[in-house]
Amino acid sequence: MASVRSAVSVKITPPMAAPTGREPQTPLEMRMTVAHVNFYYGPKQVLFDINLNIASNKVTSLIGPSGCGKSTLLRTLNRMHETVRSARLQGEILIDNQNILAQDVTALRRRVGMLFQRPNPFPKSIFDNVAYGLRINGVKGSIADAVEKSLRHAALWDEVKDQLHKSAYELSGGQQQRLCIARALAVEPEVLLLDEPCSALDPISTAKIEELLVQLRDLCTIVIVTHNMQQAARVSDFTAFLLTGQLIEFSPTPLLFTTPSDARTEAYITGRFG
Amino acid sequence: MATTSTTVPSAGPITGSRSFLSKLRDGDEIARLVTFIFAGSVVLITLLLVYELWRESYLPRHKFGFAFFVTSVWDPIFDKFGALPFIYGTVVTATLALLIAVPLGIGAAIFLAELAPARISDTLQFFIDLLAAVPSVIYGLLGVFVVIPVMRQYIQPALKSSLGFLPFFQGPGYGVGFLTAGIVLAIMVIPYIISVSREVLISVPRDQREAALALGATRWESTWKVVLPFARTGIMGSIFLALARALGETMAVTMVIGNTPTISASLFSPGYSIAAVIANEFTEATGDLYLQSLIELGLVLFLLTFLLNGLARLLIVATSQRGSGMGQA
Amino acid sequence: MSNRLRWRKFVSNFMLTMTGLCALVAVSVLFFILGYLVYHGGTSISWDFFTKLPAPVGETGGGMANAILGSAKLLFLATLLGVPIGFFGAIYLAEFSGGTIAFVVRYAADLLNGVPSIVIGIFAYSLVVLPFKHFSALAGGFALGLMMIPITLRSTEEFLRAVPRALREGAMALGASQWKTIASVVVPAAYRGILTAILLAFARVAGETAPLLFTAFGNRFWSSGWDQPTASLPVMIFTYAIAPYDDWHRQAWAAGLVLLGLILIINIIARVILSRGVAVPRT
Numbered sequence: 001m002a003s004v005r006s007a008v009s010v011k012i013t014p015p016m017a018a019p020t021g022r023e024p025q026t027p028l029e030m031r032m033t034v035a036h037v038n039f040y041y042g043p044k045q046v047l048f049d050i051n052l053n054i055a056s057n058k059v060t061s062l063i064g065p066s067g068c069g070k071s072t073l074l075r076t077l078n079r080m081h082e083t084v085r086s087a088r089l090q091g092e093i094l095i096d097n098q099n100i101l102a103q104d105v106t107a108l109r110r111r112v113g114m115l116f117q118r119p120n121p122f123p124k125s126i127f128d129n130v131a132y133g134l135r136i137n138g139v140k141g142s143i144a145d146a147v148e149k150s151l152r153h154a155a156l157w158d159e160v161k162d163q164l165h166k167s168a169y170e171l172s173g174g175q176q177q178r179l180c181i182a183r184a185l186a187v188e189p190e191v192l193l194l195d196e197p198c199s200a201l202d203p204i205s206t207a208k209i210e211e212l213l214v215q216l217r218d219l220c221t222i223v224i225v226t227h228n229m230q231q232a233a234r235v236s237d238f239t240a241f242l243l244t245g246q247l248i249e250f251s252p253t254p255l256l257f258t259t260p261s262d263a264r265t266e267a268y269i270t271g272r273f274g
Numbered sequence: 275m276a277t278t279s280t281t282v283p284s285a286g287p288i289t290g291s292r293s294f295l296s297k298l299r300d301g302d303e304i305a306r307l308v309t310f311i312f313a314g315s316v317v318l319i320t321l322l323l324v325y326e327l328w329r330e331s332y333l334p335r336h337k338f339g340f341a342f343f344v345t346s347v348w349d350p351i352f353d354k355f356g357a358l359p360f361i362y363g364t365v366v367t368a369t370l371a372l373l374i375a376v377p378l379g380i381g382a383a384i385f386l387a388e389l390a391p392a393r394i395s396d397t398l399q400f401f402i403d404l405l406a407a408v409p410s411v412i413y414g415l416l417g418v419f420v421v422i423p424v425m426r427q428y429i430q431p432a433l434k435s436s437l438g439f440l441p442f443f444q445g446p447g448y449g450v451g452f453l454t455a456g457i458v459l460a461i462m463v464i465p466y467i468i469s470v471s472r473e474v475l476i477s478v479p480r481d482q483r484e485a486a487l488a489l490g491a492t493r494w495e496s497t498w499k500v501v502l503p504f505a506r507t508g509i510m511g512s513i514f515l516a517l518a519r520a521l522g523e524t525m526a527v528t529m530v531i532g533n534t535p536t537i538s539a540s541l542f543s544p545g546y547s548i549a550a551v552i553a554n555e556f557t558e559a560t561g562d563l564y565l566q567s568l569i570e571l572g573l574v575l576f577l578l579t580f581l582l583n584g585l586a587r588l589l590i591v592a593t594s595q596r597g598s599g600m601g602q603a
Numbered sequence: 604m605s606n607r608l609r610w611r612k613f614v615s616n617f618m619l620t621m622t623g624l625c626a627l628v629a630v631s632v633l634f635f636i637l638g639y640l641v642y643h644g645g646t647s648i649s650w651d652f653f654t655k656l657p658a659p660v661g662e663t664g665g666g667m668a669n670a671i672l673g674s675a676k677l678l679f680l681a682t683l684l685g686v687p688i689g690f691f692g693a694i695y696l697a698e699f700s701g702g703t704i705a706f707v708v709r710y711a712a713d714l715l716n717g718v719p720s721i722v723i724g725i726f727a728y729s730l731v732v733l734p735f736k737h738f739s740a741l742a743g744g745f746a747l748g749l750m751m752i753p754i755t756l757r758s759t760e761e762f763l764r765a766v767p768r769a770l771r772e773g774a775m776a777l778g779a780s781q782w783k784t785i786a787s788v789v790v791p792a793a794y795r796g797i798l799t800a801i802l803l804a805f806a807r808v809a810g811e812t813a814p815l816l817f818t819a820f821g822n823r824f825w826s827s828g829w830d831q832p833t834a835s836l837p838v839m840i841f842t843y844a845i846a847p848y849d850d851w852h853r854q855a856w857a858a859g860l861v862l863l864g865l866i867l868i869i870n871i872i873a874r875v876i877l878s879r880g881v882a883v884p885r886t
Contacts, residue, residue: 080776106778114776120769123792133777136787180773187777305782309695312688313708316752320711323718323726330729381625389619390626398630400874405633407870408863409810411837415844415859416636419643419852464629494615522719524813525841549721549813556728556817572725576718583717 031056037091061236078112113184119176121168133187154182174205331570355567359535363545368520370456379467387475406465414529422449445540450532453541463516474508508593514586524549644860663850673833680744689755697763716753724814738832743819754804762796802873812837
């Protein structure tokens with residue numbers, strides 16, 4: 001079987017599986033590209049020559065056992081790694097073919113939003129949480145309309161429309177996470193990064209958010225890190241499997257889960273380790 | 275084995291944290307600089323303080339040298355300045371204060387930490403914290419109008435008649451003096467001993483107490499023989515803290531100590547402390563030598579409290595680390 | 604039950620009762636002080652007390668209006684010096700600094716905190732009184748401000764540190780720069796603790812007398828501007844208490860009640876604010 005990795009190159013070639021006739025050959029637009037990325041915390045290298053394309057308006061998931069570097073990789077996509085002093089990045093990361101490392105980071109983060117493992121709403125009202133990104137980015141125009149729009153996209157509007165002034169902490173965990181989604185969507189990002197967004201939530205909230213993610217593809221490109229393989233299989237269009245800092249396999253999701261091309265991928269998804 | 279190319283062509287810049295320029299543009303570098311200036315000013319001020327104390331005391335340091343600390347004559351008219359009476363008074367009153375405050379304070383702390391249910395303990399601690407907030411001059415006020423008369427009319431005569439054979443309780447008692455100052459100081463430092471000791475005792479791990487009780491010890495035995503020794507260093511720290519406070523205490527002491535530079539074994543005798551003499555004579559000091567002698571006394575006080583506070587901090591930190599299991603049992 | 608055991612139990616109960624007594628004694632001192640002040644000072648608090656100047660020596664009557672205003676001026680200056688340094692310095696420590704510098708600054712602050720207030724007075728004297736050759740409110744305010752710095756600095760730093768990292772990252776992920784994150788998320792999240800710290804520092808220096816004795820000194824009249832000797836409530840209490848006039852003693856009690864009342868009220872308010880809770884997300 002042709003190695004998938006050799007098909008993934010720096011430029012705009014989509015991750016093509018071996019021609020089986022099953023997959024449509026429509027060329028995909030790439031929103032972000034990761035090229036030859038090596039990552040270090042101090043002297044310790046944690047990511048080794050990662051090459052990846054993130055397809056526009058699709059959901060790409062990063063899976064792998066704990067410590068494989070999937071969260072680290074995610075955090076490079078919006079340069080959040082720079083909050084750690086000892087972090088060093090080598091390589092290029094492009095968004096729409098522009099190197100993110102050469103841009104102004106605050107402008108970048110408006111285009112690439114992020115959701116965290118545990119909901120982290122600000123100690124402000126629901127309205128002010130969603131409006132926060134708009135306000136600090138100096139957005140003109142009606143903030144109230146934008147807030148409503150975001151809350152609708154996050155499937156939260158009906159539940160909170162009468163309590164916008166209440167503190168965000170009065171919401172349940174699942175609602176808080178959806179609030180964080182609304183907050184991130186308010187600034188109309190091109191890419192949304194999600195770092196295990198459901199791991200702190202109950203199954204019902206998880207299901208609601210997974211439903212949401214599939215719909216959000218129309219609005220933006222989504223990259224999700226998850227340790228839950230079933231979730232990756234349910235939600236994503238493309239899946240990347242990482243192991244100890246290396247990208248082992250990257251394919252369309254159904255393909256990776258049914259006919260993985262690498263033995264290690266197969267071992268992981270069948271639960272032989274993890 | 276997937277082929278990871280070992281030669282990594284670094285196709286791009288190496289970036290660690292954000293570039294300086296990007297931070298500058300965002301205003302972050304300015305914010306960092308501005309806040310650094312404020313933080314740095316604290317260090318500058320402290321250095322300046324030590325420098326000023328040293329500089330403004332050069333006259334007596336050169337004239338008297340070490341003799342300053344052992345001469346007991348304080349005679350401004352003849353330019354003779356000796357610090358001994360003040361050092362003596364400071365030490366005596368602080369010792370007395372500790373003798374009274376430490377048993378009372380530790381006792382109260384034991385009650386609050388071991389016996390009282392959480393709500394009562396917190397409520398009482400709240401009042402203790404308020405007590406610590408009472409300013410020195412108010413204690414002085416009560417010292418002058420309550421403690422001094424009580425000393426003069428009841429306590430001093432009682433002590434004299436019962437323990438008058440001891441040199442401590444001889445001589446006439448006018449209400450003012452070392453003992454009165456010691457008592458007032460004791461009241462002032464008790465809250466500090468209680469607060470810190472209570473924290474330290476609470477941080478002793480449960481299983482220490484439970485081990486003792488499981489062996490059949492009474493509650494008091496478990497407290498006295500197991501918990502207290504475990505918390506020993508932290509409690510020492512609280513005592514040092516209280517001592518530092520007592521040494522530097524000015525107003526209450528100067529209002530009840532009698533303000534006479536005397537060295538006497540009798541606790542009824544009026545005396546003087548370092549802080550009290552500075553407070554009383556600073557504005558009256560004629561001539562540089564006089565003023566600078568007072569400043570040198572201030573330097574001495576500063577050094578004493580600096581050492582004690584440093585020791586206290588070390589001891590308290592050491593206990594809290596033991597409590598979290600980092601020390602050996 | 605053996606005799607020995609009976610004895611041990613008796614000792615235990617006895618000693619534990621004694622500790623309860625110790626606690627009782629300690630707490631009752633507070634109420635004794637309050638009660639005494641109310642009893643002796645309560646009757647002397649009058650409109651005159653707050654509005655009139657001190658009467659000439661030996662005469663009865665008069666008030667402490669100038670001391671009250673003087674204290675207000677001094678505390679205003681102290682807050683102007685102490686709070687910004689403490690607040691912004693704490694932001695530096697909590698948000699920007701590395702290990703070594705932070706250690707040095709904290710050590711200096713703790714050192715400053717431990718300096719006896721009379722020595723702070725000496726420092727303020729040599730820095731502000733000597734060059735200008737007279738006592739002033741500036742010198743007194745400077746001394747008190749110095750004392751406010753360590754309390755404000757250390758407490759504010761603690762409360763800033765207590766704000767969870769997740770909140771900071773949430774703001775930065777939305778495109779906020781570091782200073783915007785601090786100003787719009789971190790500080791608001793910590794505001795209760797910071798306010799408490801400032802109030803407690805204020806209450807602490809409001810009652811200080813020693814550092815004012817040779818900086819602001821005192822004044823039997825109004826002091827105009829900031830460069831004159833200025834009366835203050837604590838110094839007035841001291842002066843009146845040790846004087847031989849009964850009327851002055853009466854006024855000292857009244858002033859003591861006002862001062863202590865103010866300080867206790869501020870302390871209680873500060874602690875109530877704090878106990879209302881720091882904003883922490885429900886998990």
